Amino acid sequence: MGRYVLRRLLQLIPVFFGTTFIIYALVWAIPVDPFAGKCGQRPCPPEYVAKMRADFNLDDNLLVQYIKYLGKLFTGNFGQTFSGVDVSTLIANAYPITIRLAIIALIIEAVIGIIAGVLTGLRKNGFLDNLVLISTLFLISLPVFVTGFVLKLLFNVSVPNSAPFFDLIVPGFVLGSLSMAYVARLTRTSIAENRRADFVRTAIAKGLPGKRVVGVHLLRNSVIPVVTFLGTDLGALMGGAIVTEGVFNIHGIGGLVFINIQQQQGVVVTGVVTLLVLVYLVMSLVVDLLYAVLDPRIRYE
C-alpha cells in the first residue's frame, strides 16, 4: 500500500510539469496585447509597457519564462497581477467559498441521490421508480444555467459577498443537480443488480432483519461504484463552477478564472489552474485508495 501511494505520488511530478507548461504556453500564446486598454482610452506609454515586459519576463523565450515562473512558484510565490495584487491573496479569498459550495453540492448529491437510488433499486417499475427516472432525465437534459436561473427566481436567492454556508444551499443544489441525477441512477442500477446476489440471499437465510440485509449487506456492496463517482466529482467541483458561480454572482474560484481569462491575466490563470490540477490529481489518488478500503478484494501492490 505504502509503495503504491509513493508510486502514485511520483507519477504526479510529470503530470504536474506537463499540465502547467501547457497552461502557461496557452495563456501567453493568445494573440492579444495584454496591455491593450490597460491605460484607459490612450495606448499605454512605451515606458510602462517596457517595464511590464521586464517584470513579467515577456521578452525571454517561452521555456525560459516558464522556468522562471516555476522557480517563483516553488518558493510559494504565485506572482502578482498586472495591477500588483498577489495571486495568492486572490486565491485565498476565493477558494474557501468554492470549497464550501463544493461540499454542499456533494452532500446534496450524495444524500438525495443515494436515497432515491436505493428506494427505486429495491422496487423497480413502481411509481417512485418512474418519478425518479423521469425527474433525473429532466435534470440531466437541462443545462445548468437554466436550472440555476429558474431556482434563483423561484427562491429569490441572492448570495452576499462573504457567501455564508446557509446562503449557498440553493446554488449548491444547482451545482450538484446533474451529478445527483447520475448518483441516483448509478445507485439504482447497482442495488438492483446486487439485490439478487447470493450473499444477499445468505444474509436473509441467516435470519437477519430486512433493514440489516438492505442497510448493511446490500448497501455496502452497491455503494462502491457510487463512492468512486462522488470522489471524482468532488475533484471536479473543487475546480469551481463558472456557470453556477456566474448565475448566483458568487465570488469563487470559477469566477476568478473567468474574469482573468478575459483580462489576459496570465499569471492568475496559470496559478489558479495549477492549483486546481493538483487538487484534482490528489483527489483521484484518494479515490483510488478509497476503492481499496471499500473493496477488500482490491489490493495495490
Add this chain to the structure above:
Amino acid sequence: MAETVYDGSSGEFVPPEEVTAAGGEPLLQVLGLQVEFRTRDGVAKVLNGVSYHVNAGETVAVLGESGSGKSVTAQTIMGILDTPPAFVTGGSVKFKGEELLTATPERRRKVRGEGIAMIFQDALSALNPVFTVGFQIAEQLRGRRGMSKAEAKKAAIELLEQVKIPNAKGRFGEYPHQFSGGMRQRAMIAMSLALDPEVLIADEPTTALDVTVQAQIMDLLSEIQRERNMGMVLITHDLGVVAEVADRIAVMYAGRIVESGDARSIYAKPGHPYTIALLESLPRLDLKGQQLNTIKGLPPSLTNIPPGCPFNPRCRMAQDICRTEVPESVALGDGRSSACHFTGELMQRV
C-alpha cells in the same frame, strides 16, 4: 396429490398417515409442495407436489438431476424464493408442527438460522465479499443472542474451531477471498451453526470443491450432524456421497419425489426405473474400461411436462399407461414409497 399406500405382499391399500407418522411428528415436513415460476415465456411448474420429512438426528439425501427442483424445495422451506418469478401455489411446510408457509414474515425470519439453517453451494459468492468472515458469523450472535462485541467474537472463534479451521483467532479478521475453497465452505458451515439450528439444509455443499476436500467437508458435516443430533437435508447429485452419509433418500424428478425410503434398502433394490438408471450410471471399478451408462434423453422442460409419467420418454419400461396416467406415490412398506405404475413388478424381482 393423493398418496395411496400399497402393501407389496397383499395388494391392499393402506392410508398413508400410518407410514409417515410412524415415529411421532417429524421435525420438518414438506407436504404436496407446489411452486411455479411465472416468466414471460410461460409458467414453469417447478415443484409438483413434493413431500418429504426429516426427523431429528437423521440425514435425508435429496437426489436428482439439475433442474429437478431440489434447491427450489430448499428455498421454499427457508422462505428465500425470489417472488416474482417464483410462487408457491400449494402444499405445506411444517417445522415442529408449525405451518411456515402461512406464518408471518417476522416469525419466518425467527425460524431462519435458529430453527432451520442453510449451507449454500458456492461459498465464495454466498459470503459477502466486503465483510470479514468473523463479522458475518458474529453479526447473527449479536443480533439474535444479544451478545456484546467481545462475546460474539469469542463465540465465533469457537465456531470456527469447531469446523476445524486452523488458527481460528487469526482467520476471524480475514475476508472470504483470503480463504481456500475448503476453508471457505467450513466458514460457511460455522456460520450456519451459529444459532444452533435444529435442521440444517446443505445445498450441494461439496459441488464447488476438489475431490479430496469434498470428502473432508462431508465427514465434517456428518460429524457435526451426529454431535448436535440435527436433522439434515443433504441436496446432492453425488450418489457416492449419499451412500456414505444418508439415512434416507428422496429421489426427485421434474418437481416430484419419485422414490423415497431407507438408503440401504433403495441401494439394494431400487423401486423406480429412474433410480435404477441413476444407480447404473455410477462409475464402477469392476467395470473399468467399459463405457459409462447414461440416461438417454433430457429432463422434460418444466413449461411443458409430458402427459402421464414425466419420466416416460426416457424410461426403458414405459408402456401405454405411462404416457397417459400420472403414477401415484405408492407406499411399499418399511417407510418406502415409489411413484411408478410398475413398482410392484420391480419390487418382486429377485
